[in-house]
Amino acid sequence: MSVNYLPVNREDMESRGWDQVDFVLVSGDAYVDHPSFGPAIISRVLEDAGYKVGIIPQPDWKMTEEFQRLGRPRLGFLVSAGNMDSMVNHYSVNKKIREKDSYSPGCKMGLRPDRATIVYCNKIREAYKNVPIIIGGVEASLRRFAHYDYWSDTVRKSILIDSSADLLVYGMAEKQIVEIAAYLNDGLEVKYIRHIPGTCYIADSLEGVSSGYIEIPSFKKTAEDKTKYAEAFKVQYQEQDPVRGKTIVQQHGIKYLVQNKPEMPLSQAELDKVYGLSYLKDAHPMYERDGGIPALEEVKFSIVSSRGCFGSCAFCSLTFHQGRIVQSRSEESILHEAVEITNLEDFKGYIHDVGGPTANFRRPACLKQLKTGACKEKQCLHPSPCKSLHIDHQEYLGILRKLRKLPKVKKVFVRSGIRYDYIMADKSEHFFKELLEHHVSGQLKVAPEHISPKVLHDMRKPAGKTFEQFREKFFKINERLGKKQFIVPYFMSSHPGSTLEAAVELGEYLRDIHYQPEQVQDFYPTPGTLSTAMFYTGLDPLTMQKVYVPKSKTEKAMQRALLQFREPKKYALVHAALVEADRTDLIGFGPKCLIRPRGKTAYSDQNKEQDSGYKQNKQKNSVKSKLNKEQVNKDLLSKGRINKEHKKKIAEDSGKSRETVKNEKMRKEKHQGSRTEASGKATGKVKRMSPGKPSGKVKGKHSF
Numbered sequence: 271m272s273v274n275y276l277p278v279n280r281e282d283m284e285s286r287g288w289d290q291v292d293f294v295l296v297s298g299d300a301y302v303d304h305p306s307f308g309p310a311i312i313s314r315v316l317e318d319a320g321y322k323v324g325i326i327p328q329p330d331w332k333m334t335e336e337f338q339r340l341g342r343p344r345l346g347f348l349v350s351a352g353n354m355d356s357m358v359n360h361y362s363v364n365k366k367i368r369e370k371d372s373y374s375p376g377c378k379m380g381l382r383p384d385r386a387t388i389v390y391c392n393k394i395r396e397a398y399k400n401v402p403i404i405i406g407g408v409e410a411s412l413r414r415f416a417h418y419d420y421w422s423d424t425v426r427k428s429i430l431i432d433s434s435a436d437l438l439v440y441g442m443a444e445k446q447i448v449e450i451a452a453y454l455n456d457g458l459e460v461k462y463i464r465h466i467p468g469t470c471y472i473a474d475s476l477e478g479v480s481s482g483y484i485e486i487p488s489f490k491k492t493a494e495d496k497t498k499y500a501e502a503f504k505v506q507y508q509e510q511d512p513v514r515g516k517t518i519v520q521q522h523g524i525k526y527l528v529q530n531k532p533e534m535p536l537s538q539a540e541l542d543k544v545y546g547l548s549y550l551k552d553a554h555p556m557y558e559r560d561g562g563i564p565a566l567e568e569v570k571f572s573i574v575s576s577r578g579c580f581g582s583c584a585f586c587s588l589t590f591h592q593g594r595i596v597q598s599r600s601e602e603s604i605l606h607e608a609v610e611i612t613n614l615e616d617f618k619g620y621i622h623d624v625g626g627p628t629a630n631f632r633r634p635a636c637l638k639q640l641k642t643g644a645c646k647e648k649q650c651l652h653p654s655p656c657k658s659l660h661i662d663h664q665e666y667l668g669i670l671r672k673l674r675k676l677p678k679v680k681k682v683f684v685r686s687g688i689r690y691d692y693i694m695a696d697k698s699e700h701f702f703k704e705l706l707e708h709h710v711s712g713q714l715k716v717a718p719e720h721i722s723p724k725v726l727h728d729m730r731k732p733a734g735k736t737f738e739q740f741r742e743k744f745f746k747i748n749e750r751l752g753k754k755q756f757i758v759p760y761f762m763s764s765h766p767g768s769t770l771e772a773a774v775e776l777g778e779y780l781r782d783i784h785y786q787p788e789q790v791q792d793f794y795p796t797p798g799t800l801s802t803a804m805f806y807t808g809l810d811p812l813t814m815q816k817v818y819v820p821k822s823k824t825e826k827a828m829q830r831a832l833l834q835f836r837e838p839k840k841y842a843l844v845h846a847a848l849v850e851a852d853r854t855d856l857i858g859f860g861p862k863c864l865i866r867p868r869g870k871t872a873y874s875d876q877n878k879e880q881d882s883g884y885k886q887n888k889q890k891n892s893v894k895s896k897l898n899k900e901q902v903n904k905d906l907l908s909k910g911r912i913n914k915e916h917k918k919k920i921a922e923d924s925g926k927s928r929e930t931v932k933n934e935k936m937r938k939e940k941h942q943g944s945r946t947e948a949s950g951k952a953t954g955k956v957k958r959m960s961p962g963k964p965s966g967k968v969k970g971k972h973s974f
């Protein structure tokens with residue numbers, strides 16, 4: 271027991287002299303008192319506002335008594351699934367159970383239920399009748415409307431309906447939660463708290479809903495008609511603005527979900543205050559015997575410097591959670607936290623990160639965003655930087671310079687994602703140069719995600735040529751600095767819009783830059799993203815244009831394999847993909863070929879030759895490339911021998927029976943101009959991309 275942590279049991283309460291808490295916060299994550307964890311922020315904000323808060327982290331959801339551990343709270347229960355959606359936390363994009371949960375002690379799985387928010391609320395209702403329940407966090411926030419649920423492959427009702435909670439707070443929620451607490455404390459019944467921005471509630475009728483609301487297609491209509499779903503999503507997306515956003519209502523049976531407009535972002539002073547609260551910056555000692563909480567290790571020596579993102583990548587849900595208006599902490603606040611970090615016992619001299627959703631966004635995209643809201647029909651960076659966009663890295667650079675001069679600091683890294691198109695739009699090179707000189711640990715992770723213009727458009731990502739210009743500048747600056755550093759680019763397969771032809775295009779690009787990722791990030795249709803809406807509806811909700819969506823296991827496996835065409839175990843899939851895409855010109859011995867015909871060159875030899883670079887093999891290739899292409903294709907496809915092998919291999923790779931694969935329709939349509947995509951994170955090892963051949967392995971993660 272530690273008196274400094276908020277109470278987690280009766281003994282903790284007694285040691286504080288409390289016989290009742292005001293709020294009980296139930297969380298799907300272990301209790302970590304660090305501002306990178308949402309429940310820690312909310313509990314400390316309420317404590318700062320004068321409320322008594324207790325925490326029930328990861329209760330056994332089969333036992334009602336677990337929810338009675340701290341007694342009935344005076345004002346209500348707060349429920350969060352944790353820092354991640356519980357389904358994303360539990361399952362990979364292939365819907366297989368993950369091996370680890372880094373938000374649980376010792377990475378142990380199974381300490382929270384599927385759909386944790388709903389399960390916890392039901393249990394609380396069993397434990398206490400008529401106690402106010404307020405839900406929040408990423409899971410509640412991104413499932414606040416009727417939404418497509420990838421794991422059940424259905425449209426589900428708003429989580430507020432399914433959980434029977436009284437209120438839903440969306441976004442970062444500090445302002446909302448303090449306001450709700452004040453009303454409850456004043457004796458107002460929760461059913462009358464209806465007007466707070468950044469909240470949703472259920473109404474019996476539209477009477478009393480503030481005027482000027484927009485009604486979107488109902489749950490029933492969105493579940494039955496994909497076009498209606500896309501229409502509803504477009505309104506949700508475009509009204510996600512605290513300045514000009516309107517109230518949205520959506521009928522669910524005989525009731526209505528009402529979403530008030532988003533809460534205004536915190537001012538710099540407010541944000542400084544939130545991050546300056548008395549966090550212990552550690553996991554509760556009760557987890558020590560199990561090895562602590564691994565998710566803390568990634569953030570313990572990192573500083574959150576900003577919130578919000580105007581990048582608007584289609585596969586990222588951040589727009590729906592933190593919004594487009596960037597908010598940042600002051601230099602003083604950041605430096606103060608840095609000094610605290612340097613005084614931690616286990617600080618080794620390295621600040622691991624100073625960033626946010628996008629490290630190099632430190633201020634709103636333009637002044638207009640604060641006065642009249644972010645543009646409804648226009649993106650700040652896509653397809654190219656807006657003319658009104660304020661581009662300046664000076665303030666961020668100034669903070670980094672001061673941080674690296676602090677006593678005990680050996681190095682300050684920037685590991686949050688950076689937007690390279692924003693860097694390229696900056697006329698000054700100072701930031702890029704100092705980033706590479708001082709804040710990169712040998713490799714810089716960036717996320718071009720794809721190279722096909724159509725796919726990039728559907729992703730709302732910058733054009734491929736911008737990435738090329740960035741690479742060129744990266745290597746030039748490193749040359750000037752006398753440093754040998756590498757770019758680690760992240761690419762995504764099977765995003766909506768990605769046809770097999772587009773995946774081949776990406777494979778060819780990777781061939782040309784001599785880069786092969788060891789693991790590829792497959793699009794993951796997580797709740798609340800534009801890409802997920804494309805995945806479900808086959809439409810781009812913002813344009814209502816059709817979007818091609820790769821969905822079959824076989825096609826997804828082929829798209830993924832094309833990004834790793836040098837791997838021997840992917841050979842059959844790559845071959846099948848090239849045949850399917852009518853690109854057998856890429857099967858052969860020429861320098862541009864992705865794979866060679868089997869039987870002409872031993873597998874291991876072939877791979878070795880490719881990995882050692884094209885130059886060395888030029889002579890060999892020039893002889894072999896004399897083979898007539900048609901003859902090679904004929905060889906490959908003759909007598910069904912090769913196809914048979916491929917199908918067997920595909921069956922193994924995609925976990926399907928041979929018969930299933932045989933019968934599977936092999937994409938007869940010719941992928942006419944379609945595109946879509948999704949999100950997720952890559953955690954695997956990747957080879958570095960250097961000016962020369964790929965070498966070495968590094969661990970990385972995808973960041974928004």
Ligand code: SF4
Pocket residue numbers: 635636637638639643644645648649650651656657658659660
């Ligand atoms: S004017 Fe440009 S920078 Fe400002 S919100 Fe609109 S698109 Fe973004």
